[in-house]
Amino acid sequence: MxxxxxxxxxxxxxxxxxxxxxxxxxxxxxxxxxxxxxxxxxxxxxxxxxxxxxxxxxxLRLTPEAAYADRFRAGFTHCAAEVSQYIASTVATPAPVDAAVGAKLLQHLGSCIRRMDTTPAASPSPVGAPQSYGGAYTPPASPQDDATSVKMEEALPVWRPW
Missing domain, CATH: 4.10.280.10 (Helix-loop-helix DNA-binding domain)
Incomplete structure (x- = not known):
């Protein structure tokens, strides 16, 4: 064998x-x-x-970090376009997306895309880390998260090196 x-x-x-x-x-x-x-x-x-x-x-043409950032930008832009198409397609349905919410969402996505276009590529960092995409997207904190973090900050003593 x-x-x-x-x-x-x-x-x-x-x-x-x-x-x-x-x-x-x-x-x-x-x-x-x-x-x-x-x-x-x-x-x-x-x-x-x-x-x-x-x-x-x-x-000499394109560093891996820049290639990752470009691919992320392209994917994010494509996703934003899909969201826009979805919002537009629900206008004639029985349960359309609220116009104000849709407009605010599209405005936010547009500002994220503009920030990505003006932000230079970040220094090398592990793949999947938010910094590897120029730090352009940070998920918004909900009001509930903000209230919880304030309560925890008040409750826990702060460690100081001195």
Whole structure:
């Protein structure tokens, strides 16, 4: 059983190396380099070198943080457009969204989008942290949360280092 698995594994490796070789030969020929016979180690070395070159070239275009911020902005804008369409579609229904509430919501979403457009990308932070999107969106606190936090602040003693 093991020799058969080993043969299949080697066959997969060789297929992938052959595919890499074809890709690398065409990529290197496009760059004007002449490549004749390549051994497995040569294929891997050329691939690694080529990937490093691509990474260096692409890093000048757009940093990952900026790409995340751009994707977030695009998603947020799309979501705001969906909300706008939904509000507009409920006008003719038996239970439309209150016009004042809808207008206020759309105004808020618009101001969030404008803030995102004027806020520079934040410094690198863990993915999913609010700061990674320029800090543009912070969920509003409800009046109940504000009252609870005031009561807790009054009840708990404040630690001071001195």
């Amino acid at each position: 093991k020799p058969m698995l080993e043969r299949k594994r080697r066959a997969r490796i060789n297929r992938c190396l052959d595919e890499l070789k074809e890709l690398m030969v065409s990529a290197l020929q496009a760059e004007g380099e002449n490549v004749s016979k390549l051994e497995k180690a040569d294929i891997l070395e050329l691939t690694v070198r080529h990937l490093h070159k691509l990474r260096a070239h692409r890093s």
